[in-house]
Amino acid sequence: MRTGLFIALIAAAWLGGQVQDSFAQKRPSASPSESTKVSPRKEGTPKKETGRPADPFTVGFVTGSPQCTEFAIAQDIATTLASGQETGPHGQVALRVLPIVGDGGVRNVLDVLTLAGADVAISPVVLVDRLRETRTFGDISDRLTYIAPLHIEEFHLLARAEIGSLTELSGKRVNLGDDGSAGAILGREVLNRLGVKIMESNLGPEAALDGLRKGDLSAALLVSGKPLSFLTQVSQLDGIHLLPIPYFKELLQQDYLPSTFRHKDYPNLIAAEASVDTIAIKSALFAYNWPSGNxxxxxxxxxxxxxxxRFPEFLGDAHHPKWREVNLAAQLPGWRRFRPAERWLQQQSGGEAALRKAFGRFIEGKPTADLPDREELFRDFLRWRERNPAK
Structure with missing residues (x-):
């Protein structure tokens, strides 16, 4: 894992240096009257690099910071797909996946649009939709395509013990993440909609956590899928807790979803019978729309x-639980799916019906009382399928 992380960080430094960050402007505060835009200015149409050839066997996968779940998902894909391949005489493989550290937001999209070695990216759907609507990078409708919708990304708002509600953050210093990230853009927007005026900071996760512990920050926002392994190092003993974000339907329904943190997500932060309400956004795997002959x-x-x-392999216990939210066949309104992905799904159209029948046969043998929760039952089902592949 450390070797993979090191490679990804080196890749990010090499690739990231090829473009300027179009969203480097800082915003010291967020107020209800402030316009909630994706970008402070419209950029010229960025061009895909063609001068330097990319490795013909390596897919460049832009994701978030190493602390986020989306980086873990990319690393999961890289590790799993690397196994089980036939190798050449010198250990060559036909397919490698290289995670590239991004910001989980606008930079992910910009990298896919511009860098020769960046092919796919996990990005929040609402951000990519906004970039298309505002034409920040020109018309991206024909330059981006999607492979599949993924999981939802929750808003984790960590706060010091003396902060008891979202409204108490008014006038306080709050970290929203690196400028241009999903946390900075969407966190700013949510606070605007809810009428909470803050003093904004734009620090990375490690620096933000240090600032919380020292009292330099009153709160810090992380937007990533739960459970976030980075938060295992945080507990209520640090004087830090997860602050609820209320879901006001009339203010947030268009772009956000309600979600909840429970004890099983963060046993170090949430008591056994307690829960913390929050909001979430959808994410998807986007790809550069390469010409078919390329x-x-x-x-x-x-x-x-x-x-x-190999998707069923990701549903087991050894992989992140967010995989169990993924429906490869789900559609992304307003976007075209990568043509080979669409063809594969069409060819497998009978597979889902067959799987449902198999699952039905599996639960027929289960007692109706004391059924385990859905996640545990699904794990049992996968193990049963392995033992009974013909059923």
């Missing part, structure tokens, strides 16, 4: 076929 198109086609075929 070698990168063929590489992405192989990546999709491999990922989709």
């Amino acid at each position: 070698e990168r198109f063929r590489l992405l086609e192989f990546f999709v076929q491999t990922l989709f075929t």
